[in-house]
Amino acid sequence: MATIKIPAQKIELGSEVKDPITGIKGIVTCIAWMMRVDPRVAVQPQKSKDGKPADLKFYDWGRLTSNPVPEEPEPKLIGDIGYDELIPELKGVVISHHLNFKGCAFVEIQPTKLIEGKAPETHIIDTGRYKSNNPTPAKVDKGPGGPYIKQRASR
Incomplete structure (x- = not known):
């Protein structure tokens, strides 16, 4: 082989x-x-x-590459709960954070409320439009069995 x-x-x-x-x-x-x-x-x-x-x-x-996986860049947004500044009704959890060539960055938000019993489609927005509902970003631990979002500090 x-x-x-x-x-x-x-x-x-x-x-x-x-x-x-x-x-x-x-x-x-x-x-x-x-x-x-x-x-x-x-x-x-x-x-x-x-x-x-x-x-x-x-x-x-x-x-x-066999190099170690790089950490998510600052600000760390994976697992954060927030909304789109231009469409405040669009609220949810950040499930991906992308950095593109020439410095463009965006996040993918998964809304948390079901619509007619189904999960709504995710939304991709520029990080400049993203606003967090949390005073500190989420900490995601990729342990056995999947990621776990650690508790956030309260205000």
Whole structure:
């Protein structure tokens, strides 16, 4: 049985990476920290198809590098409870925090109230529009069995 060696390369926005399984090379354009899994890395392949840009590819952190998983950048928002400043009715829990090339950042909010017995769709907003309901951000512990949101300090 063959094994694939995962390189110990530093990955950050703008890094050139290569998927050791497919051989696809590209530039890291986004790193996304998620509530339930290790970060995902968006890679823009350098080769085009028929003169058109190739589709963006998403990879798990560990597929591209054996380096340790980076911590979510400040401000740490995963697990935070807040709302959209422009649409205050849009309230929920931050389930992902994305940093894109050129400094753009956004969060994905999962509303906490069911609509007709079903979970509503998540909403993605710019971090500049996101407002926290909490005096301190949540601490998420990725222990056995999944993440656990630790208690926040009260005001």
